[in-house]
Amino acid sequence: MSLWSRVAGGLLAVAIALPVVRADAADVSVAVAANFTDAANEIGAAFQRATGHRAVYSFGSTGQLYTQITQGAPFQVFLSADQATAKRAVDENNAVAGTQFTYAVGKLVLYSKNPSLVTGEATLRGGAFRKIALANPSAAPYGSAAMEVMRALSVLSSLQPKIVQGDNIGQTYQFIDTGNAELGFVALSQVIAVRGGSRWIVPDTLYPPIRQDAVLTRAGANAAAARQFLDFLKSAEAVALMERYGYGKGT
Amino acid sequence: MLDWGELWPPIRLTLELAAATTVLLLLVGTPIAWWLARSRARWKEAVAAVVALPLVLPPTVLGFYLLLFLGPRGPGGDVAELFGLRTFAFTFTGLLFGSVLFSMPFVVQPIRNAFEAFGERPLEVAATLRASRWDAFWSVAVPLARPGFLTGAVLGFAHTVGEFGVVLMIGGNIPGRTRTLSVAIFDYVNTLRWTEAHIIAGGMVVFSFVVILAMFVLEKRFSRLRG
Numbered sequence: 001m002s003l004w005s006r007v008a009g010g011l012l013a014v015a016i017a018l019p020v021v022r023a024d025a026a027d028v029s030v031a032v033a034a035n036f037t038d039a040a041n042e043i044g045a046a047f048q049r050a051t052g053h054r055a056v057y058s059f060g061s062t063g064q065l066y067t068q069i070t071q072g073a074p075f076q077v078f079l080s081a082d083q084a085t086a087k088r089a090v091d092e093n094n095a096v097a098g099t100q101f102t103y104a105v106g107k108l109v110l111y112s113k114n115p116s117l118v119t120g121e122a123t124l125r126g127g128a129f130r131k132i133a134l135a136n137p138s139a140a141p142y143g144s145a146a147m148e149v150m151r152a153l154s155v156l157s158s159l160q161p162k163i164v165q166g167d168n169i170g171q172t173y174q175f176i177d178t179g180n181a182e183l184g185f186v187a188l189s190q191v192i193a194v195r196g197g198s199r200w201i202v203p204d205t206l207y208p209p210i211r212q213d214a215v216l217t218r219a220g221a222n223a224a225a226a227r228q229f230l231d232f233l234k235s236a237e238a239v240a241l242m243e244r245y246g247y248g249k250g251t
Numbered sequence: 252m253l254d255w256g257e258l259w260p261p262i263r264l265t266l267e268l269a270a271a272t273t274v275l276l277l278l279v280g281t282p283i284a285w286w287l288a289r290s291r292a293r294w295k296e297a298v299a300a301v302v303a304l305p306l307v308l309p310p311t312v313l314g315f316y317l318l319l320f321l322g323p324r325g326p327g328g329d330v331a332e333l334f335g336l337r338t339f340a341f342t343f344t345g346l347l348f349g350s351v352l353f354s355m356p357f358v359v360q361p362i363r364n365a366f367e368a369f370g371e372r373p374l375e376v377a378a379t380l381r382a383s384r385w386d387a388f389w390s391v392a393v394p395l396a397r398p399g400f401l402t403g404a405v406l407g408f409a410h411t412v413g414e415f416g417v418v419l420m421i422g423g424n425i426p427g428r429t430r431t432l433s434v435a436i437f438d439y440v441n442t443l444r445w446t447e448a449h450i451i452a453g454g455m456v457v458f459s460f461v462v463i464l465a466m467f468v469l470e471k472r473f474s475r476l477r478g
Binding site: 061063064066067070130131133136138139163164165166167175178179180181182 | 318319321322323324328336337338340341419423424425437438440441442443
């Protein structure tokens with residue numbers, strides 16, 4: 001037998017063997033708002049340990065993901081970064097009524113890699129920086145929360161020319177991490193494990209709470225594993241993981 | 252609710268970017284194309300391959316490197332300091348730089364082909380008439396290669412108008428400054444504002460059709476002139 005046919009035979013054997021590892025294991029396709037990326041990955045691993053099912057994630061801005069869902073994207077679960085979009089999914093019959101719940105409450109943080117730049121709201125009032133990054137407010141709830149904060153502090157008009165927008169909160173953090181923007185508004189979950197830099201956890205009096213809701217989409221209506229995933233989000237194990245990432249408890 | 256005032260800035264910005272890119276590419280691309288067409292250097296195809304890379308590279312690769320290159324820790328950031336900036340990302344200059352790289356093959360290749368098409372003969376004749384090489388270039392080579400310049404300019408312009416990945420990665424989506432047509436469409440689609448998306452996207456279809464049609468018609472006319 002030639003080397004190639006042996007390799008091919010080996011691959012074939014693996015391909016055949018893989019699905020038998022766990023006959024009842026299914027893939028759950030989940031659309032995840034970008035702020036929840038790290039927490040979702042850990043929860044996915046825990047979910048697989050607990051149930052054998054595998055969560056397969058697609059990350060993006062809440063708006064982008066919902067647009068894809070309206071166009072028949074095969075996501076079975078939608079983890080929005082707000083309540084409005086999840087509610088809209090139900091209202092527009094793209095998600096199953098009665099499945100919506102708040103899985104986490106997000107916290108907004110002003111973050112810079114520069115250890116002395118961010119001291120608190122004084123940083124925003126002083127405006128001693130050239131570029132401030134936030135997520136696209138029309139598609140990403142953390143972006144609109146950031147706008148609310150600047151509005152509440154009456155610094156929006158003076159900072160407007162310095163704003164750069166990431167397509168989602170992930171790109172926003174990247175702009176800050178690469179140093180292209182000196183500071184920016186990101187989700188606490190993104191920087192909670194990051195040492196150094198400077199940060200100001202924005203008091204939740206300055207913006208409406210970022211209640212992040214999950215729903216079962218129409219594509220997942222008949223998928224038992226997708227419902228299990230939603231239940232798992234409410235489990236003590238998942239809640240503890242989320243708290244480690246700086247999320248507040250949902251309902 | 253449709254706001255026409257909101258649609259115009261991305262259109263104007265995109266046209267400005269495409270025009271500036273095309274002019275720069277004609278200036279930079281012509282000597283490169285000339286060298287690629289005339290040089291006998293062994294490694295010239297390697298240079299040609301570098302110029303053609305953006306044809307094959309995912310725009311995200313270019314966007315990634317540009318972000319680092321233009322940023323405060325890259326060489327672009329040092330130049331930006333001279334202008335009191337921190338980075339060239341999120342600026343028109345940065346987009347222009349990216350567009351020039353990204354659209355370069357679309358301009359250089361047709362011009363190179365045109366320079367190669369007429370062969371050595373016309374230049375030798377010009378030399379026997381005591382034309383300097385500089386003179387021969389301007390009064391013989393450039394006019395003969397006119398179709399190549401036209402094709403290159405049209406393709407370079409159109410390709411820049413259609414650029415998306417690079418702009419998304421280094422632009423920062425700033426209205427009026429880095430929010431180009433393609434990014435505006437992306438935003439409108441993602442926020443379910445499809446009336447606006449339809450208007451711009453439909454406009455792009457018409458624009459692209461006209462560009463390609465014009466190319467075909469011009470090419471035909473040129474070949475008839477020559478024939």
